[in-house]
Amino acid sequence: VSMAKSMSLLWGAGSPPCWRVMITLEEKKLQGYKHKLLGQVGLPAFKHGDYILNESTGACLYLENQFKSQGNKLIPDSPAEQALMYQRMMEGLTLTDKLNSVIYYEWFVPEDERHDSAVKRNREALAAELKLWEGYLQTVAAGSYLAGAFSLADAIVFPNIAYAFRFGLSVGHYPKLAKYYSLLRNRPSIKATWPPHWLASPQGFDILKDL
Amino acid sequence: MAQDMTLLWGSGSPPCWRVMIALEEKKLQGYNQKLLSFEKMEHKSQEVLDINPRGQLPSFKHGDTIVNESYAACFYLESQFKSQGNQLIPDSPAEQALMYQRMFEGLTFYEKLNAVIYYDWFVPEGERHDSALKRNKEALATELKLWDGYLQKLGSGTYLAGPSFSLADVTVFPTVATVFRFGLSAERYPKLGEYYALLKERPSIKASWPPHWLENTKGQDTLKDI
Numbered sequence: 001v002s003m004a005k006s007m008s009l010l011w012g013a014g015s016p017p018c019w020r021v022m023i024t025l026e027e028k029k030l031q032g033y034k035h036k037l038l039g040q041v042g043l044p045a046f047k048h049g050d051y052i053l054n055e056s057t058g059a060c061l062y063l064e065n066q067f068k069s070q071g072n073k074l075i076p077d078s079p080a081e082q083a084l085m086y087q088r089m090m091e092g093l094t095l096t097d098k099l100n101s102v103i104y105y106e107w108f109v110p111e112d113e114r115h116d117s118a119v120k121r122n123r124e125a126l127a128a129e130l131k132l133w134e135g136y137l138q139t140v141a142a143g144s145y146l147a148g149a150f151s152l153a154d155a156i157v158f159p160n161i162a163y164a165f166r167f168g169l170s171v172g173h174y175p176k177l178a179k180y181y182s183l184l185r186n187r188p189s190i191k192a193t194w195p196p197h198w199l200a201s202p203q204g205f206d207i208l209k210d211l
Numbered sequence: 212m213a214q215d216m217t218l219l220w221g222s223g224s225p226p227c228w229r230v231m232i233a234l235e236e237k238k239l240q241g242y243n244q245k246l247l248s249f250e251k252m253e254h255k256s257q258e259v260l261d262i263n264p265r266g267q268l269p270s271f272k273h274g275d276t277i278v279n280e281s282y283a284a285c286f287y288l289e290s291q292f293k294s295q296g297n298q299l300i301p302d303s304p305a306e307q308a309l310m311y312q313r314m315f316e317g318l319t320f321y322e323k324l325n326a327v328i329y330y331d332w333f334v335p336e337g338e339r340h341d342s343a344l345k346r347n348k349e350a351l352a353t354e355l356k357l358w359d360g361y362l363q364k365l366g367s368g369t370y371l372a373g374p375s376f377s378l379a380d381v382t383v384f385p386t387v388a389t390v391f392r393f394g395l396s397a398e399r400y401p402k403l404g405e406y407y408a409l410l411k412e413r414p415s416i417k418a419s420w421p422p423h424w425l426e427n428t429k430g431q432d433t434l435k436d437i
Contacts, residue, residue, distance in 0.1 A: 051308035055315030061286075062311045066304055083276045083287045090280035093318065115338045132264065 003067070006049045007033035012042030014166070014195035016096060016159035017056035021046055023155045024060040026189035029071035037196075057089065060152055074152045085147035088136065092157040095133065098126045099160060103167055103207060127211050130164070130174060133157075137176040142183055150187065158184050166198065168206035212292075216242035219259055219270040221249050223392075223421040225321060225385035226281035227269040232381045233285045235415030238296035246422070282314065285378055299378045310372035310379045313361070317383035323347070323354045324386055328393050328433050352437050355390065355400055362402035368409065376413070384410050392424060394432035 007030065011018035021044050025033060046052070046059045048066075053059035064074045076082050101122040106114070136146065146153040161181050165171070171178040184190055198204070216239065220227035234242055247253035247268060255266040263270040263279045271277070271284045273291075278284040289299045301307050325333065326347040334343075361371070371379040387407055391397070397404030410416055424430070 048304075048308065051305060053308055053312050055312055058308075058311030058315040062304075062308050065300075065307065079287075079291055080276050082290060083273070083278045083283070086283035086286045087278050087280055090283040110342070113338075113340045113343050117335065118338050121335075 002032075004030040004032040005034075008047045009033055009035045010038055010045040011035060012039050012044075013037060013197055014163070015042055015044070016163050018042070018044040019159035019162075019193060019195070020044075020056045020156050021059045021063075022193040023158070023189045024063050024074065024152070026192050027072045027074060027150075027155065028063055028067040030063070030067065031192075057093065057156055060155055064152060072150065074150070074155065076148060076151060081148045081151075085151045085153045088146040088153040089151075089156050091132075092153065092160060095129055095157065095160050098122070098129045099164060102126045103163075123211060126208075130169070130177065130211065133161075134174050134176050137180050140176055140180045140183065145180065145184070150184075154184065158190065164208055166204035168204065168209035169211060170209055173211065213239040213241040214243070215274045217262075217272045218242055218244045219247055219262065219268055220244060221247055221254065221268045222423045223389070224249070224268055225389055228385035228388075228419060228421065229281040229382050230269045230271055230284045230288075231419035232384070232415050233288045233299070233378075235418050236297045236299060236376075236381065237288050237292040239288070239292065240418075282318075282382060285381055289378060297376065299376075299381060301372060301375050301377055306373045306375065306377070310377045313371045313379040314382050317379070317386060320354055320358065320383065321386045323351045324390060327351050327437075328389075328431075348437060351434075355395070355403065355437065358387075359400045359402045362406050367405060371406075380410065384416065390434055392430035394430060394435040395437060396435060399437075 004025070007025070009018070009021060009025075011022065025031065043054060044056055044059065045054050048062075051062075053062055060074075076085055101108070102119075105119060105122065109118070143149060145151070146157060158180075161177055162185070165178070165181055169177070185194075213234070216234070218227075218230060218234070220231065234240070245258075247256070247259070249268070253259070254268045259268065259270050260266055262272055262277055265279070267279065269281055269284065270279050273287075276287075278287050285299075301310060327344070330344050330347065331339070362369075365371075365373065370376050371383055384406075387403060388411070390403070391407050395403070397407070411420075
């Protein structure tokens with residue numbers, strides 16, 4: 001626990017990358033780190049002593065490796081589960097990109113370069129991506145998440161799934177994703193780090209409702 | 212061990228190259244492999260789809276275990292074969308932290324490169340804009356300066372995470388090699404040039420060098436003015 005005192009995090013509320021690091025810190029029983037909320041989006045700036053880890057997946061991997069024997073084990077031992085964990089973790093970054101290309105289209109693309117055809121294509125790509133994840137979670141149940149027991153894959157991906165539902169994703173269209181979401185939203189590390197403004201205003205946006 | 216492994220790959224694809232470097236470094240030569248052509252759309256063939264529903268390369272199997280994402284395959288191989296070949300994740304927390312940081316920044320570097328050299332592959336004709344390509348080139352130049360700066364800080368003859376070759380080099384070198392293949396000026400980016408010259412002689416990298424780059428040593432000049 002005193003290890004956490006040499007850690008600091010600059011974060012944005014609701015930002016999946018920031019949330020990933022916060023979930024991992026909770027899972028590794030590293031509560032007590034210094035933190036400063038910068039706003040509602042943005043990327044994490046994480047320091048452990050003099051070591052800087054601003055890439056969220058990198059920070060999570062570093063924390064699991066440095067604090068292996070503390071808190072919950074986040075990388076499975078069995079080769080098959082380990083492989084699946086790494087695979088889903090990295091696929092989570094593809095999911096992030098496809099979500100961002102729909103939700104933040106106008107942030108990323110200057111007005112005179114926008115095309116309806118691009119918006120349509122990005123939405124179709126996101127729908128195809130979400131169907132893949134719906135398939136990955138066919139047998140989701142308590143204790144049986146993206147690679148078996150809760151792992152780094154879930155720390156990386158859950159924030160994106162929560163984000164998708166916040167932006168209106170239909171529970172009816174994606175029942176397995178919805179089950180994954182409802183099973184994990186009460187996990188202590190996730191409850192403890194839930195974006196504060198999402199608690200204040202539970203109703204989000206609806207950009208993804210027809211996907 | 213290697214004979215239970217199969218890699219489907221494309222020549223010059225950095226994600227494929229990453230896995231091949233890792234296999235060499237872990238002394239897993241002798242794996243089954245098949246070279247496929249992106250141009251002939253072979254990455255969308257049934258053979259690939261059977262392993263990788265995304266229809267992407269690399270597609271990698273170890274026995275019944277499938278790991279297609281290149282970084283995932285690298286992590287898996289290092290973890291499963293820790294005591295074999297070269298150690299690819301440093302022990303020291305400082306180097307380890309830097310390794311993870313650079314690995315994931317490496318994904319951004321790769322995206323920014325693709326946004327320039329494969330602009331026409333990714334963007335349909337009716338959606339292309341000179342303003343977008345210009346912006347992508349500027350973003351790539353900024354990114355390249357950043358990496359040149361990282362190497363400058365560490366000093367000559369070092370690797371991306373410090374004194375030891377690591378997964379940061381396995382995952383990022385292929386992107387660096389690609390920028391020079393596409394005509395980047397080593398004079399403008401001297402530290403990247405030195406890093407490239409140092410690593411291209413490494414056995415695992417020589418052994419996995421893209422075959423079509425050997426057949427045709429002259430690359431493109433898309434990046435010569437960046």
